[in-house]
Amino acid sequence: MSEANPSLYELLLQNFQGELDLHAVDEADQPVLSVLDNVQRILNTRAGSLAHLPDYGLPDMGLILQGLPGSAHALVASLQVTLLIYEPRLAALAIDVLPQQRPGHLEYALRVQLKDGQRATLGALLGPDGKALLRHLKRPDAGVRLIAGGAV
Numbered sequence: 001m002s003e004a005n006p007s008l009y010e011l012l013l014q015n016f017q018g019e020l021d022l023h024a025v026d027e028a029d030q031p032v033l034s035v036l037d038n039v040q041r042i043l044n045t046r047a048g049s050l051a052h053l054p055d056y057g058l059p060d061m062g063l064i065l066q067g068l069p070g071s072a073h074a075l076v077a078s079l080q081v082t083l084l085i086y087e088p089r090l091a092a093l094a095i096d097v098l099p100q101q102r103p104g105h106l107e108y109a110l111r112v113q114l115k116d117g118q119r120a121t122l123g124a125l126l127g128p129d130g131k132a133l134l135r136h137l138k139r140p141d142a143g144v145r146l147i148a149g150g151a152v
Contacts, residue, residue: 005030005031005034006030006031006033006034016033016034016037017037017040031089031114031116031118032114032118032120032136033136034089035087035089035090035112035114035120036120036122036134036135036136038086038087039083039087039110039122039134040132040133040134042056042057042058042082042083042086042087043057043058043079043124043126043132043134044057044131044132045057045058046058046059046060046130047059047082053086055082055085056082056086057082058075058078058079058082059075059078060130073097075106076095076097076108079095079110080093080095083110088115089114089115089116090112090113090114090115091113091114091115092112092113093110093111093112093113094110094111095108095109095110095111096108096109096111104127104128105125105126105127105128106125106126107123107124107125107126108123108124108126109121109122109123109124109137110122110123110124110134120136120137121136121137122134122135122136122137123135123136123137
């Protein structure tokens with residue numbers, strides 16, 4: 001299976017998260033949507049909840065949110081490591097913490113480059129309940145060069 005395809009999970013179910021039919025999405029957009037779905041699953045899983053993959057997921061978000069804004073940088077470091085390990089289609093990732101608009105919420109942008117060369121920007125909102133909501137914002141500028149863990 002090519003890296004430019006949706007995941008095996010999505011191919012078997014024939015849909016993306018939210019029951020979005022696989023064939024309702026343009027084939028060129030399917031890899032980015034598939035990555036978005038997988039990243040959201042990772043962000044909504046707490047580290048230690050899978051016995052066979054103890055580092056899959058993120059730490060307790062309640063503690064991160066209580067420590068805002070100082071804890072945001074620790075979260076970014078954890079995000080970068082975890083996502084680059086558990087989303088194999090990512091070639092590069094840069095995370096920008098956005099200004100806090102509402103107390104108890106953390107917003108950040110994930111600028112990603114897939115191994116097939118596609119780029120996208122994902123917006124993430126982490127709520128006080130620890131749940132992450134992701135959305136596909138736009139394709140980043142072609143002039144931004146991403147490296148694992150940051151932008152150059």
